[in-house]
Amino acid sequence: MSIQVLIGTSDPELAAGLRTKIAELADTQVIGVENNSGNVLGIVGSHQELDIVLLDEGIGPQLGHDLIREIALRSPHVAVVLLSEQLDEEVLSRALETGARGVLGRNPTLEELSSRLDVVAEWSQRMRQLLGTGRAEGPELGGRRGRIVALAGAKGGTGATTIAVQLALAASRAGRSVCLVDMDLQTGDVATYLDMVHRRSVADLVSVANEITGAVLADVLFIHEAGPHVLLAPQDGERAEDVSSSAARQILAVLRSRYEVIIVDCGAFMTEGSVTAIEVADRAVIAVTPDLPCLRAAKRLSHLWKRLDVRKPEDVSIVLTRQSRKDEIQPDFAARILGMTPLKTAVPPAFRALEKAINNGAPVRIDHDGFRNAMRQLGEELGVLPVIAAAEPRGGARRPKAEAI
CATH class of the missing domain: 3.40.50.2300 (Response regulator)
Structure with a gap:
């Protein structure tokens, strides 16, 4: 056409x-x-x-x-x-x-x-x-519900935003309709990672949260050239207070009705909006680096969610980032400290590759095979990417899955 x-x-x-x-x-x-x-x-x-x-x-x-x-x-x-x-x-x-x-x-x-x-x-x-189908709150997925995955950082700098962005890009490449939501309302940085200039944000939906139409969404969403639709955090951090728990719940419900995959970056600082995203998500994930201060911070955060009746610790997933076989703290030791088993997929350090991609405004081009493989495996494990079956050798024996990086 x-x-x-x-x-x-x-x-x-x-x-x-x-x-x-x-x-x-x-x-x-x-x-x-x-x-x-x-x-x-x-x-x-x-x-x-x-x-x-x-x-x-x-x-x-x-x-x-x-x-x-x-x-x-x-x-x-x-x-x-x-x-x-x-x-x-x-x-x-x-x-x-x-x-x-x-x-x-x-x-x-x-x-x-x-x-x-x-x-x-x-x-x-x-x-x-x-x-094309009118009101945004209609059953756009033929009665099916989109899958919400919420990612939070145990503390700043654990890579939650990087993972959220990369999962959204990967799911979009896989042909799924994707919305990436920046619920790190005070210090959200998704726009920088995607090299975007956009003046609208999730805060602009608060006043119309009860009746979000397609036209309203069109005015607020940014469509990245790589595929995912993006709902940004407000540029002014003080506007985080505008996004109440009720508004966040309504906004996420509308997005769930329109997209197959909704990836929410909740950051490391809890607000009403980000806590609500953790509560309603199908999978809630805490990004943790393999060091004691971060592991203890993750444990405190999961217990906070339990006290607030947001989410039970057994219903929270842990992803280890910057994980290397040379680290003193390995996944089994991290599991004992946390009292929770980390996801099978760990994310390797890829500082230079990520730095180059972000500085050049090209988040889809990361020159690091281990990192890209980890994102694919993590997407499969969290249910945002279709699972690719392992190929079978000619002899008929099934090839073992690659070890998580």
Whole structure:
């Protein structure tokens, strides 16, 4: 199916140049050029297959940013790319705040245009699927419930966010519909790990938690180019107090009805929102590094959840991170300290590979086989990835599973 593009500009030279460049792109079609805001809104409202609007900021009579808001309200699945004379952080921030999916110069190169159109067209098509069945609280999975996995850190720096992000990416690659939720409401860092700029957050859903519609979700969710939909923590940590237990429960229930897998990063600091996620999750996992202070912190946290009647220790899973055979504390000793058996899969140290991937904004490209294998095995163990059966050698004997790293 071709990408349907509408050009909105009163500058005939700009329109002609864009038409010429788009004509060189495969599977991309300009459905028309409109020279005023009223006509743009008319086409957006009537052309159901429209994916993208390339909008000149100088179009009139309605101002460009006001027009972007109007399009987002009327047709939240349509991606708007603003064409601007000036490209800087202020222009980008304002455009994103009003609902645009990106900014291009008024004379973009063919490569720039192609790259941007591909990304926003994928967003538009995914958002169309998300909104296609109406209200978000409906039984979108045909009566089935999505699986919620909540990850918390025994303390800061144990790798809970890294695991949450990587599990979401892996589940998305496996073809599952995935929502990654940052419930680390005070210090959430999922946006940094995924190299995202987005102004909306879970706090924006609180006031409408009783009646979350598809359009509301479309305005708040970010769709990462690698597949998962992302619901971010608020940029201002003090807004964590806005996310009550009741609101968090309603939001997670809506997401459970729309996605097959919901991965929740709860961080290391407990708030009403994160505690609620731990309570309603199908699997609650504490990330622990193999050192005594962290193991004792994990034990205290599990006992806290028990005292608060959130979750019993026997219903909590432990994942060892940065685990090496050279460590003094091995999984069997950790189990004796914790009084809980860690998951079979341990996560090996991969400092350099993770540092490089995060610094380059490429979380899907981690050059560490052991880490990637551990994420796959962990995903299988937690039920967010399909289990891959071990291959059988020609002699018929089943090959033993690889030892957890």
